[in-house]
Amino acid sequence: AQKVTQAQTEISVVEKEDVTLDCVYETRDTTYYLFWYKQPPSGELVFLIRRNSFDEQNEISGRYSWNFQKSTSSFNFTITASQVVDSAVYFCALSEVLQGAQKLVFGQGTRLTINP
Amino acid sequence: DAGVTQSPTHLIKTRGQQVTLRCSPISGHKSVSWYQQVLGQGPQFIFQYYEKEERGRGNFPDRFSARQFPNYSSELNVNALLLGDSALYLCASSLPGTGEETQYFGPGTRLLVL
Numbered sequence: 001a002q003k004v005t006q007a008q009t010e011i012s013v014v015e016k017e018d019v020t021l022d023c024v025y026e027t028r029d030t031t032y033y034l035f036w037y038k039q040p041p042s043g044e045l046v047f048l049i050r051r052n053s054f055d056e057q058n059e060i061s062g063r064y065s066w067n068f069q070k071s072t073s074s075f076n077f078t079i080t081a082s083q084v085v086d087s088a089v090y091f092c093a094l095s096e097v098l099q100g101a102q103k104l105v106f107g108q109g110t111r112l113t114i115n116p
Numbered sequence: 117d118a119g120v121t122q123s124p125t126h127l128i129k130t131r132g133q134q135v136t137l138r139c140s141p142i143s144g145h146k147s148v149s150w151y152q153q154v155l156g157q158g159p160q161f162i163f164q165y166y167e168k169e170e171r172g173r174g175n176f177p178d179r180f181s182a183r184q185f186p187n188y189s190s191e192l193n194v195n196a197l198l199l200g201d202s203a204l205y206l207c208a209s210s211l212p213g214t215g216e217e218t219q220y221f222g223p224g225t226r227l228l229v230l
Binding site for chain 1: 206
């Protein structure tokens with residue numbers, strides 16, 4: 001079965017520090033998709049990125065960057081020069097096709113607190 | 117363009133009651149998925165609807181059911197509520213595809229069962 005592990009339950013840093021959120025996944029599929037979502041206190045899951053298993057290029061979007069390493073089954077997320085507005089719970093997710101449906105398997109989430 | 121909308125935002129019910137939650141997908145999206153998120157955990161897949169048919173169900177009892185309407189909006193019904201059903205219920209919409217489509221989530225409905 002698919003599994004996503006986010007070993008860091010909570011991280012707290014001071015504003016402007018860089019922070020990396022770890023994500024390790026397990027799958028038997030050769031084709032799969034990985035996602036990161038942000039969940040602020042309001043509760044809505046905000047989509048950040050999707051990466052397919054054939055594309056191991058790192059991606060950068062402003063202060064956000066993602067490091068996908070298939071060899072170690074990891075898809076880590078780094079925030080550079082963190083800001084208070086980055087405080088949220090971050091989820092890594094893996095797609096799985098179940099009975100024709102695309103199902104997302106989520107990790108437990110990492111609660112990130114950026115202190116001023 | 118409007119995102120995924122859900123109603124109500126909050127709901128309080130007592131054990132044994134029934135509840136209906138509503139979701140409107142992003143315009144043009146035909147697939148709706150429902151997830152349950154218990155406090156402190158990641159969301160868990162309940163089921164997905166596409167073209168008014170259920171395709172795929174997670175490990176949830178038959179007390180959980182849903183339907184999708186011709187305008188692709190969806191309702192989630194939970195019968196015989198248990199205390200353990202207290203959670204944030206998230207709806208996500210996506211474009212139909214072969215499984216790689218991105219799911220966009222609504223703000224959720226917070227259900228408290230007393």
